[in-house]
Amino acid sequence: MKNNQICSTCNTDKFLKIKNITTNFNIKGEEIQFTYEALVCSQCDEYISSPDQNDEILKRVYDRYKEIHGLLLTDEIISIRKKYNLSLRDFSKILGLSYVTYHRYENGAIPDPALNNLLLLIKENPQNLDNLFERAKLKFEPKKVQKIQSAINEI
């Protein structure tokens, strides 16, 4: 991020400084207090936001929510899929979710407890993934079935 942006509040081209900001976020009806480093205008102290940075902060707030509720963190979800060497598309099919829906969870969305439990079962025991795959086999081409099967068997 450039640190000579023009502040939209006081309209001056001032250097930005880093400041700790504590905000309450409402996540699923629950107040989550979160402190993060943000750029503020050194002239008027106004917070300078950027969509990228806001996304990043929101992801971290979501992870905080997941920690509090014992839900899998985004990185943990990604690592479960990678452990089995599955593509996003294949893994979502096995879970019975659309690609778009599953992709949201690897992008930070909060999994509901049922999906979280399913992912935990898959994480803890490859046999559970194998059972799920058995039921989802018809959704895949025969060649793909072989490939996925051997990837699961390797674990």
Ligand SMILES: [Zn+2]
């Ligand atoms: Zn300013």
